[in-house]
Amino acid sequence: MDCAVRVCEVGLRDGLQLVKEFFPTADKIAWLELEAAAGMPEIEVTSLVPAKVMPQFADAEDVIAAALALPNLGVTVLVPNLRGAERGIALGANTLDFVMSVSRSHSRANVRREPEESLADFERIVALCREQPAERRPRLKGGLSTALGCSYEGRVAVDDVRRYAAQLAEAGADELLVADTVGYADPAQVTTLFRALREEVGALPVGAHFHDTRGLGLANVVAALECGVRCFDASLAGLGGCPFAPGATGNIVMEDLVFMLDSMGLRTGVDLAKLVAVREIPARHLAAGELHGAVARAGLPVNYVPAADRAPAPA
């Protein structure tokens, strides 16, 4: 299906990485199978961090294998470093998502590296990908975390994001992914940053990964859409949380994002009723208060007509 906006489910990675209890492999697989069947075009299915660092992802190989067996699903995995990229390629992932922190303090605290070291790692990952035969070569996302704020530094300079974005693009990223890791962004800031990035990296696709920590997630999507952004991460039931904001939602809620885009006439290829039904899987293991989402609670408007059944929105 040709979609106006591509959404990518990150709950299985960004959502589960903060869940302490091991989420059973069978239910991870049931989740991604159901969500793929709802039409989700891309799922970040796991993280290839070492299992001793994050036991939640000790089953990464089984999850990736199950995801790759599904038709029409883009299978993305987070790779923290060159070793992770090697595993991702060996396992046949379609897309590797490598993330560097724009904020130096966050980079040091989170991965004990300078941003420049992350960039050098990214260059090695690009080289590794380019060595692969065409059929094994994954797509490569260059992620920029804390690009819209940092819980150590506060505001992050647009020029820093711009410089690292240019370096990731120059190094060979197939697309960029700009993350508001701690939910600090506002729509005006989003407009400023995405315009600057468009100017910097030209036609290279730039996606957005917003958190809803302070309630502005979908407002920021509106601002990004205005700037031409057409790829958005989100997570089922807004899973993700933020260790710095207890009780706050984490990622933007996928169901609400899909509802908003669809209402706006921007097709996503996702069947909203089927998507909402997938919540049953995380609901088996998480408390009701951890599952967010307005559309799931309130239901669709009366006489709602999905975008796919309407005339296409004007360009």
Place this chain on the structure above:
Amino acid sequence: MDCAVRVCEVGLRDGLQLVKEFFPTADKIAWLELEAAAGMPEIEVTSLVPAKVMPQFADAEDVIAAALALPNLGVTVLVPNLRGAERGIALGANTLDFVMSVSRSHSRANVRREPEESLADFERIVALCREQPAERRPRLKGGLSTALGCSYEGRVAVDDVRRYAAQLAEAGADELLVADTVGYADPAQVTTLFRALREEVGALPVGAHFHDTRGLGLANVVAALECGVRCFDASLAGLGGCPFAPGATGNIVMEDLVFMLDSMGLRTGVDLAKLVAVREIPARHLAAGELHGAVARAGLPVNYVPAADRAPAPA
């Protein structure tokens, strides 16, 4: 203080009208006093519906008197009809808010009137206001409910909103207030409607009253800001609910709205920390689950600088 955007608190009216237990008069007054002290420029303090219809507002006269005693506060009251307007004028309210339903089904179900009858009532209210000496003449808001969707009819035609807006303007409204009563609006629809209204009523101020029932409230504010809207209703802790969407939030959350506007560099005159502290009043009488709001939960970003302490945003 000269503000870029004017926000109006409606929790005491739109929020409390769905609360069955009588909210003590002393706490209504404490709420509006604290919120006025936080810099809120306008509060819709009560509704002048007959007390037998809505016992929650049986204390309207005391609440209005207390509000009028506060410095720098615009005191607005909802008036359902000519009789309500007479009382509002007698009590000295600064602004009367009269609301008609655009949706004929909603109008019949809600007030047992055709929209044309509401318009005729509005004309009588205008005439009454114009008879008053200048110092007693209130400002008159012409509200259009179900302007972005109706839980009986679904979508509502832009042309219907446009026609009634023109008639309210022609009749003598000082400003219009467009309401997404049941939380159906999406940002694309908001853009279409507010552009059409701008074309229709020219320079007459048009405010927006969004509900967050399906999570798109602040996203819709972003779209409305883009159309030049500079007046927004919201309610403390998102009070308001919706009888058609159990568990859903009601109005957009004032604290999150003020945070978003302030982050964008749009001054509101409201002190966010003081505003968040006002939640203590409704928290005395409502369950924690009824109080919504992301900023209250997550706190402000590290090193946050309020808009008033920054250079003004470019126009």
